[in-house]
Amino acid sequence: MTTAIKVENVSKTYTRDKMSVPVLNNVSIEIPEGEFVALMGPSGSGKTTLLNLIAGIDRPTGGRVSVQGEDIGTMNESSLAKWRSRNIGFIFQFYNLIPVLTAYENVELPLMLTPLSKAQRKQQVETSLAIVGLADRMKHTPNQLSGGQQQRVAIARAIATDPNIIVADEPTGDLDKKSALEIMTLLERLNKEFGKTIIMVTHDPSAAEHAHIVRHLDKGDLLPEGA
Amino acid sequence: MNTTRMVMKNTLRHPLRNILTILGIAIAVSAFGLLRTVLTSWDAGIEAGSVDRLVTRDAVSFIFPLPLAYADKIEKTEGIDKLCYLNWFGGVYKDKQNFFPRMACQPDRIFDVYPEYVVSTQEREAFINERNACVVGESIAQQFNIKLGDLMTVEGDIYPGKWDFVVRGIYKRRDQNTDGTQMFFSWVYLNERLLQDAPSRANKIGWVVTKLKPGTNSAAVSKAIDNQFINSSAETKSETERAFNQSFFESYSAIFTAIRIMSILIIGIILMVLGNTMIMSTRERTREYAMLKALGFRGNHLVAFIAGESIIIAFIGAIIGVGMLYLMVLGVGAVVPKQFFPVFFIAPSTYIISFSSAVLLGGLASILPVWHNTKIQIVDGLRFNG
Known part of the structure; x- marks a missing residue:
């Protein structure tokens, strides 16, 4: 199986108020294409930081992150932004939908960065919303939707540009059990049916059960598989 | 969805706040225009004096x-x-x-x-x-x-x-x-x-x-x-009519210097009113902008979103302000002492300067919010809790 993501000896240290705080220590991990990986660990273990580095929204202090063969550490901000728009779909814990936009418009946002025509965009948005089961909620604004529905809109937004990789940071963290299950089932479907590589950060063991691979982090160290 | 629609949607996000800001700008623009009208009408009185006519009077x-x-x-x-x-x-x-x-x-x-x-x-x-x-x-x-x-x-x-x-x-x-x-x-x-x-x-x-x-x-x-x-x-003193008018009105020059200073202060007020609104609005949206950056939106997109919103607010405020100015000058013109202002009218340049300075200030007011949101790291923005 082809390697989708290769993280080699990555470390990350934050500087806050002149104090250095090491968050990741020489972490290495390879994620094959089409895998569904869950990153677990206590708060402050560095799992979100690792996710952010893989997604190209943060830069490592040391080491190298390659995604689909590209060393994203060497890209400048503008190239990295373009790269993210083409390759990464984001799902956040608190959905991060824009409250004044409808579900349709929220999903259309990443498509603003593509050269697609209006008709092509419409098709992409409608398909994405249909996949997440919200074809009948296109005109609704986020405050007219439940938490689970909002997260599904966020998932539709993440897949609208058809990226190969989806990063999800605590996608069920703000949801009840039923909605959380719906979201996890949806992510599983995206992985199985559409071949998306998914890397998910979660605290929730029942969410992690949907992943094929579960890796744990503790105090910035990636624990061996099966630990 | 396009940039204009996004800007319009954001502009309508806090109707009350933006209406108050627009009214604030409108009042400031009309006050600025009124002061400029006083100055231009004053100058018009002097300028009306011809340079090819001489006035000869007692020295x-x-x-x-x-x-x-x-x-x-x-x-x-x-x-x-x-x-x-x-x-x-x-x-x-x-x-x-x-x-x-x-x-x-x-x-x-x-x-x-x-x-x-x-x-x-x-x-x-x-x-x-x-x-x-x-x-x-x-x-x-x-x-x-x-x-x-x-x-x-x-x-x-x-x-x-x-x-x-x-x-x-x-x-x-x-x-x-x-x-x-x-x-x-x-x-x-x-x-x-x-x-x-x-x-x-x-x-x-x-x-x-x-x-x-x-x-x-x-x-x-x-x-x-x-x-x-x-x-x-x-003995006589001869000078052009314009110079004669100028010397006649010179004793009031301090008042007009004060008016000039006030009009500059009003420009500062417009900047602060709008800047404050834009800082508040964009601060509340820091996470949204971070999310947009994560999706691949770049600095130029954020400039368009933020500056666009600021300029639209300023634009609407300027239009209302110029309309108010017209009505104010009609009202003030009827009661203004004719000995000081034989003519009291809004010069075309006053319309242009009042309107364009407000719109320009709209752009300026967005500089700080744009800078903040383009410079903030995406991960810090996503964690931002206003």
């Missing part, structure tokens, strides 16, 4: 009269085309509040020297032929409902007694900045009464206005006139 002060004989001597000076002498009359028309300049002049010459005061040939003839005829400006006629043939009685103060004038002409203003508030009557009518009642004050004139021949050096002619009266009992 000490224009309240001192000149001998009538000076007019003939001045007229013979090289470079002079036309001449008219005038005399400040003063007086009270009905009420002391009703101030407007009343001057004795040469009826057959005044409209040659001041072609910007437009009267018909018939009115001019009547003015010349009737000793106690007078011509008033259209603004005064309108203000006091004066019609041709009306009798105007003026109670003299500098020249005591009751003075009756018959209105034989109402002059129209050739240009927008021409003074329409003056009243002219025959100097001969004044002089005849003085010869009877106060002979020592007769045969005196207040000042002489001369129109220069085209291409004449005004400074040289002024010097030539004044040189004729050096060491006389009434």
Whole structure:
């Protein structure tokens, strides 16, 4: 199986108020294409930081992150932004939908960065919303939707540009059990049916059960598989 | 979805806050415009003074009269085309509040020297032929409902007694900045009464206005006139009409400097009102902007979103402000003292400057929010809790 993501000896240290705080220590991990990986660990273990580095929204202090063969550490901000728009779909814990936009418009946002025509965009948005089961909620604004529905809109937004990789940071963290299950089932479907590589950060063991691979982090160290 | 729609949606996000901001900008724009109108109207009064007309007056002060004989001597000076002498009359028309300049002049010459005061040939003839005829400006006629043939009685103060004038002409203003508030009557009518009642004050004139021949050096002619009266009992000072107006109004210059400073402060207020709104709005949306950056939106997109919103708010505020300015000037113009502002109008440049400075400030007000949101790291933005 082809390697989708290769993280080699990555470390990350934050500087806050002149104090250095090491968050990741020489972490290495390879994620094959089409895998569904869950990153677990206590708060402050560095799992979100690792996710952010893989997604190209943060830069490592040391080491190298390659995604689909590209060393994203060497890209400048503008190239990295373009790269993210083409390759990464984001799902956040608190959905991060824009409250004044409808579900349709929220999903259309990443498509603003593509050269697609209006008709092509419409098709992409409608398909994405249909996949997440919200074809009948296109005109609704986020405050007219439940938490689970909002997260599904966020998932539709993440897949609208058809990226190969989806990063999800605590996608069920703000949801009840039923909605959380719906979201996890949806992510599983995206992985199985559409071949998306998914890397998910979660605290929730029942969410992690949907992943094929579960890796744990503790105090910035990636624990061996099966630990 | 496109950038414009996104900007519009964001602009409508906090209707009350943005309406208040728009009103704040509108009030500031109208206040700025009103102050500028005061300044431009003031300047218009000075600018209305021609540079090819000279005013010759007593060197000490224009309240001192000149001998009538000076007019003939001045007229013979090289470079002079036309001449008219005038005399400040003063007086009270009905009420002391009703101030407007009343001057004795040469009826057959005044409209040659001041072609910007437009009267018909018939009115001019009547003015010349009737000793106690007078011509008033259209603004005064309108203000006091004066019609041709009306009798105007003026109670003299500098020249005591009751003075009756018959209105034989109402002059129209050739240009927008021409003074329409003056009243002219025959100097001969004044002089005849003085010869009877106060002979020592007769045969005196207040000042002489001369129109220069085209291409004449005004400074040289002024010097030539004044040189004729050096060491006389009434030395003269000649200067262009514009310079004369300027010196006349100079004592009020401090007030106008204060107005200029206030108008600059108002620009600062617009910037702060709008800047405050934009900082609040974008601060609340820090996570959204971080999310957009994560999705691949770049700095130029954020500039368009934030600056676009700021400029739209400023634009709407500027439009309302200019509309308010128009109404305010209509209202203020009706009560403003005519002696200070014979003309009170909004100059086209005031519309342009008021409107464009507000829109420009809209752009400036977005600089700090744009800088904050483009510089903040995505991961910090996503964690931001306002």
